[in-house]
Amino acid sequence: MDIQSIKNRFGIIGNSPSLNYALQVATQVANTDLTVLIVGESGVGKEIFSQIIHTLSPRKHNPFIAVNCGAIPEGTIDSELFGHEKGSFTGAVDARKGYFETVNGGTLFMDEIGETPLGTQARLLRVLENAEFIRVGSSKVQKTDVRVIAATNKDLLLATQNNKFREDLYYRLNTVPIRVPSLRERKEDIIILFRKFAVDFAERYRTSPIQLTEDAKSHLLNYPWPGNVRELKNIAEQISVLSEDKTITVQSLERFLPKNSTNQLPMLVSANNYGNNQSEFMNERDILYKLFFDLKKDVTEMKKMFLEIIQNPNSISSVSDVIDESYLHDLPMVRQKQENYSTNNVIPVANQPLILNEGNSIQDTIVVDESLNIMDKEKELIEKALKKHKGKRKDAATDLGISERTLYRKLKEYDIED
Numbered sequence: 500m501d502i503q504s505i506k507n508r509f510g511i512i513g514n515s516p517s518l519n520y521a522l523q524v525a526t527q528v529a530n531t532d533l534t535v536l537i538v539g540e541s542g543v544g545k546e547i548f549s550q551i552i553h554t555l556s557p558r559k560h561n562p563f564i565a566v567n568c569g570a571i572p573e574g575t576i577d578s579e580l581f582g583h584e585k586g587s588f589t590g591a592v593d594a595r596k597g598y599f600e601t602v603n604g605g606t607l608f609m610d611e612i613g614e615t616p617l618g619t620q621a622r623l624l625r626v627l628e629n630a631e632f633i634r635v636g637s638s639k640v641q642k643t644d645v646r647v648i649a650a651t652n653k654d655l656l657l658a659t660q661n662n663k664f665r666e667d668l669y670y671r672l673n674t675v676p677i678r679v680p681s682l683r684e685r686k687e688d689i690i691i692l693f694r695k696f697a698v699d700f701a702e703r704y705r706t707s708p709i710q711l712t713e714d715a716k717s718h719l720l721n722y723p724w725p726g727n728v729r730e731l732k733n734i735a736e737q738i739s740v741l742s743e744d745k746t747i748t749v750q751s752l753e754r755f756l757p758k759n760s761t762n763q764l765p766m767l768v769s770a771n772n773y774g775n776n777q778s779e780f781m782n783e784r785d786i787l788y789k790l791f792f793d794l795k796k797d798v799t800e801m802k803k804m805f806l807e808i809i810q811n812p813n814s815i816s817s818v819s820d821v822i823d824e825s826y827l828h829d830l831p832m833v834r835q836k837q838e839n840y841s842t843n844n845v846i847p848v849a850n851q852p853l854i855l856n857e858g859n860s861i862q863d864t865i866v867v868d869e870s871l872n873i874m875d876k877e878k879e880l881i882e883k884a885l886k887k888h889k890g891k892r893k894d895a896a897t898d899l900g901i902s903e904r905t906l907y908r909k910l911k912e913y914d915i916e917d
Contacts (some may be wrong), residue, residue: 500526500555509547512692515685521548521677528675529555534627536612536672537650539679542729545650548677549608552648561605564598569614569902576619578635587636599632599643606646612672613653613664614902620665623647627671647672682724682731690716692728696735707745709738714749722756794876878913881906885915 502522505511511522528535529552537545546565553563571579578588582597598607609615615623626632627647631640649672658664682689693711701708711719724730737755738747880899888894896906909915 502526505551509551511544511547512695513685513688514691515680515688517678517680518685518688521679522551524675524677525551526555528552528677530557532646534646534672534674535648535677536655536675537648537677537679538655539650539652540681540725540727541652542727543679543681544728545652545679546608546610548679549606549648549650553606553608553646556606556646558605558646562602563606563608564602565608565610566598567610569611569904571904573616573904573908576616577622580619581622581632581634583635584637587634591636594634597632597634599626599645600641602645603643604645606648609647609649611651612649613651613655613658614904617665620668624665624668624671627668682727686720689720689724689731692731693719693735696732697739700736700739704740706739709735709742709745709747711747711752712749715747715752718749718752874913877909878915881909881913882915 502519505522505526525548535552537548539545549565550563553559568576578595578597580597580599582595582600583591585591585594622632626643626645630643632643633640655664655669659666659669697708734755742751744751884895884898888898892906893903896903899906
């Protein structure tokens with residue numbers, strides 16, 4: 500089957516060379532039983548490639564199941580994949596078949612494979628190497644004939660170097676890699692895709708298709724599209740529904756495109772990042788980066804403040820001469836107790852008074868009773884994120900830069916009620 504026929508069959512739009520090459524590799528490997536690793540940013544359409552491979556393979560009449568590894572809690576993922584015996588754990592009232600048993604003879608698509616726990620990775624490697632697995636709570640080895648297609652938006656090679664992913668499993672999955680290009684890499688397809696989405700939504704909502712001016716087209720091409728095709732489709736739907744004018748100008752378009760937000764966290768740069776200019780943060784480490792960044796800023800500001808006091812002791816007439824009230828409110832290491840300030844020349848610092856001598860000099864010893872425990876700070880950040888997003892775990896996890904599964908584990912670990 501030629502590339503154009505595959506595009507027509509699966510509704511794939513675009514003519515960029517990188518997209519055509521990815522489709523070519525998918526068709527060539529479909530007739531084999533080789534393990535395939537599909538890599539690419541979120542929203543590029545990695546799952547459709549797994550469907551292409553399965554449909555064009557000899558297994559096409561057998562089951563095909565797509566599993567999102569990042570959405571399965573760490574404590575139950577082994578049971579989901581390999582099954583369990585009755586009474587093997589609390590709640591296991593009956594024996595249950597796992598995906599590797601259910602999909603026997605078919606294809607299992609494992610999306611977000613990078614989120615799989617290390618223990619599960621070892622069991623997955625055994626299935627790929629020996630076609631064997633053991634149910635949770637059983638000692639009986641079972642055989643299976645399942646083709647695995649994995650997908651990830653992470654740099655798994657970098658994850659192996661940070662002990663977040665098994666190196667042997669990486670090379671076993673990476674037998675045939677297929678890289679799906681981001682929308683930024685196939686700009687020639689953006690206008691075609693947008694036009695197709697606009698026509699589809701016009702038919703769905705029984706309205707006239709929207710049209711882009713030349714300036715709007717240029718603006719659309721220059722937008723970075725971090726959400727790729729998924730984001731482009733959402734924008735086209737929003738404009739189709741909400742725009743009263745069916746001729747879309749740059750000004751109209753800017754109302755629907757999100758403002759670019761700058762990330763204040765440190766960025767880990769990888770030479771091998773599948774074309775993405777920004778690398779993924781490694782689970783809980785990103786929370787600690789933010790903690791250290793904010794802590795360093797606070798300490799720097801405090802040093803500057805006390806240096807000014809030392810250099811100009813006679814200028815201190817009140818707390819407000821030294822510390823801005825809004826800064827005191829935001830600074831976690833200093834709590835405002837201005838009502839306690841009196842003629843005794845006492846400036847409170849973290850519930851401990853800073854005593855000025857009669858000559859308005861500062862004692863050599865300053866006591867700061869502030870917890871610097873990393874776990875406390877991490878818990879505090881998680882609680883703030885949940886409060887900010889009104890208890891929505893998915894939005895809070897995105898804001899913190901961690902997966903929803905990692906956030907779920909942290910909530911249990913710190914006994915946080917959301």
